[in-house]
Every structure is written in C-alpha cells, then in structure tokens.
Amino acid sequence: MIKVGTAGTPNSAEKRTSFHGVTRIRELGLDAMEVEFTYGVRMGNATARQLKKHAEENNVSLSVHGPYYINLNAREAKKRKDSERRILESCEKGALMGARNICFHPGFYLKQDPDLVYANVYDELMALTEIIEKKELGVRLCPETTGKPTQFGSWEELMRLCSDVPGLGMTFDFSHVYAREAGKGDFDEALKAMKKELGASFLHDLHMHFSGIIYTEKGERSHCDMDDCGEPGFKPITDSMKKWHLGGTAICESPNLETDALKLKKML
Ligand SMILES: [Zn+2]
Numbered sequence: 113m114i115k116v117g118t119a120g121t122p123n124s125a126e127k128r129t130s131f132h133g134v135t136r137i138r139e140l141g142l143d144a145m146e147v148e149f150t151y152g153v154r155m156g157n158a159t160a161r162q163l164k165k166h167a168e169e170n171n172v173s174l175s176v177h178g179p180y181y182i183n184l185n186a187r188e189a190k191k192r193k194d195s196e197r198r199i200l201e202s203c204e205k206g207a208l209m210g211a212r213n214i215c216f217h218p219g220f221y222l223k224q225d226p227d228l229v230y231a232n233v234y235d236e237l238m239a240l241t242e243i244i245e246k247k248e249l250g251v252r253l254c255p256e257t258t259g260k261p262t263q264f265g266s267w268e269e270l271m272r273l274c275s276d277v278p279g280l281g282m283t284f285d286f287s288h289v290y291a292r293e294a295g296k297g298d299f300d301e302a303l304k305a306m307k308k309e310l311g312a313s314f315l316h317d318l319h320m321h322f323s324g325i326i327y328t329e330k331g332e333r334s335h336c337d338m339d340d341c342g343e344p345g346f347k348p349i350t351d352s353m354k355k356w357h358l359g360g361t362a363i364c365e366s367p368n369l370e371t372d373a374l375k376l377k378k379m380l
Contacts, residue, residue, distance in 0.1 A: 114353060115173050115361045116377040117144025119321070122370040130155070130163050138170040140370055142377065146175045146363045147209065153179065153201040160208035167210060173361060174209055175254075175319065178202040178216035184236040185219040185229045185264060192236065195219070199240055199253070207249040213319040213361065215283040218255040219264045229264050230272070237277045245279075254281040254319045259288035259332025266292065267302040271309050283319045286352075287335070287365070290344040291327035299352040307356065316359040322349055322376065323365035337368045338375065350379045 121133030122140065130147050137145050147155070147163075155163075167174050179202070182195040199216055206214050218237075221229050237253065244251060255273065258265035267289055270282045289297040307315055324336040325343060338346055352358070364373035 113359055114320075114380060115143035116373050116380070117142050117146065117173070117361065117363050118369040118373050119146045119177065119363050119365040120148040120369070121145070123368065124370060131159075131166055134163065134166050134170055134172045134174075136370075137172045140374060142370065142373055143171075144173040144175065144361050144363065146177050146215065147206075147211065148177045149179050149202055149205070150177070151179060153198065153205050155205055155209075157205075157208055160205050164208065164210035174206075174211040175213040175215060175361060175363065176202050176206040176209075176211045176251075178214060180217065182216050183219040185222060185224070185232045187222065196236065196240060200243065203244055203249050203251045203253070204247075206251050212250070212252055213254045213281060213283070214251050215254045215256050215319060215321075217258055217263065217265065220262060221264055226264075226269075230269060233264060234273060234276060237273060237280060241277055241279060252279065252281040254283045256283035256321065257285045257288045257292070259285070259291045259325065259327070261292060261331050263331075267306070271302075271306050274310055274314070281317075281319055283321055285321035285365075286344060286349045287321070287323050287325035288332060291325045291332040294327055294329050294331065295343065299348060300355070303352060303356040303358070312357070315356055318358055318360040320353075320358070320360060320362040321365050322362060323372070335365055335367065337366045338372045346376060346379055350376065353380065 125132040125136035324338040366372040
C-alpha cells in the first residue's frame with residue numbers, strides 16, 4: 113500500500129500551518145504530509161510535539177524535507193559542518209513530530225570526479241547514521257534522487273549508497289529521475305535494478321516524490337502541475353508503482369499539491 117500526501121500544507125488548508133495542514137489532509141482523505149524545512153528548521157519543540165499528537169489522532173503519516181542549503185561534498189569544512197547540522201536538526205525535529213523519513217538533497221559534484229564525491233557523501237552519511245543511532249532518534253535518512261546532472265544523486269548512486277550504508281533509505285523522485293536524463297530516465301530500469309540490489313522489501317517501504325516537471329538538456333528546470341506540462345504524466349508513474357509492487361509514501365510536489373495527490377491516489 114502507498115500512502116499519498118502533499119509536500120507541505122495543502123493549498124486548501126484553513127491556515128498555512130502544519131497543524132492545519134494535517135487537519136486538511138484528513139478531510140481530503142489523503143494519508144501523508146511532508147513538513148518542509150526549505151529555508152531552515154524553524155519549528156519549536158512544543159509545536160513539533162503537538163503536531164505529532166495531531167497527526168496520530170488523524171492517522172496522517174509525517175515526513176520531513178530538510179533545508180535546501182545542504183552540500184555533503186562542500187569543499188569548505190564549515191559548509192560541510194553546516195550541512196550536517198541542518199540534517200541533524202531535521203532529524204531531531206522529525207523525531208519529535210513522529211516522522212520517520214527525512215528527505216534532503218545530498219549535494220553537488222562541483223566538477224569533481226564522481227567516485228571521489230561518492231566517497232565524501234558516503235563518509236558523511238556513515239557519520240550521520242551513527243549519530244542518529246546513538247541518539248535513538250528512530251528516523252531514516254532518505255537522500256533524494258536529483259533532477260540535474262550537476263547534482264550528486266542519480267538513482268544508481270543512491271542505490272549504491274543504500275547498499276553500503278546500513279539503514280539508509282532514499283527518496284525516489286520520479287520527476288527528477290525522468291528529468292535528470294532529459295526525459296529519458298527509465299523508471300522500470302531503475303526499479304528493476306533496485307529490486308535486485310536492495311531486495312523487494314526495500315521497494316515495499318520506499319519514500320517517493322512526484323510532480324509535473326519542466327526540463328532541458330541540463331535536467332530539471334521547474335516543477336509544474338501534472339496536467340500542465342504532461343511529463344512524465346500520471347500513467348508511467350502509477351504503472352511502475354503497480355508493476356514493482358511499490359509501498360511506502362508518495363508525496364506530491366506539484367504546485368497544485370492536493371489536486372494531483374488525489375488524482376494519483378484515485379489511480380492507484
Ligand atoms: Zn522531490
């Protein structure tokens with residue numbers, strides 16, 4: 113079963129708060145919501161605890177999207193430290209709100225050799241995983257497949273990380289996988305390889321993103337509503353979800369959030 117939800121508070125919520133967002137998710141008959149810490153982790157601990165209670169009472173599954181300013185391959189030690197801190201803050205706040213999956217964009221190649229970048233990101237994720245375990249936060253790091261070839265995070269790289277770093281998850285963003293290869297990204301190829309490498313159980317518990325996407329030869333340009341740009345479209349996504357028996361959570365990142373989330377849920 114796939115829980116379907118929105119990236120942040122639904123547009124039709126009474127107020128722009130996560131609390132009202134959860135209320136609206138339940139009213140709409142959706143199942144999940146991703147709390148967006150786009151520009152920093154700014155939620156207070158009391159609010160996070162309150163949100164946990166509210167989400168549990170409404171049977172809404174929460175996840176967290178970490179800040180955008182993260183680069184685990186930054187050249188400057190300070191930038192790497194800041195990235196670690198932002199991820200850990202997301203994890204700690206996520207733990208308080210009862211979220212499990214912590215999504216973030218892992219970083220940039222900065223024109224370096226991809227194998228070197230892999231090693232740098234691997235070291236960072238191993239260290240972070242250890243801290244999360246020691247603190248018993250009960251969350252799972254889910255680095256996201258990225259939409260541009262300049263960003264670290266092809267599905268191949270993330271698949272390799274998931275087999276090398278114990279307990280690591282991934283955010284499989286259908287639209288990014290599609291746009292990273294300028295519309296040639298192949299869901300079946302990726303999911304088939306992931307099943308072989310990581311096992312069927314990994315696919316039964318996958319964190320996913322979807323939206324319409326506008327792209328060029330350089331990959332992702334912007335998100336759009338599914339119907340507006342028509343790519344990758346609902347059908348290839350829901351077909352793959354069914355074909356590979358995917359389970360877990362699918363978060364809609366279209367600007368119209370709940371409209372596309374509800375359409376996908378209906379198609380499933
Ligand atoms: Zn995404």
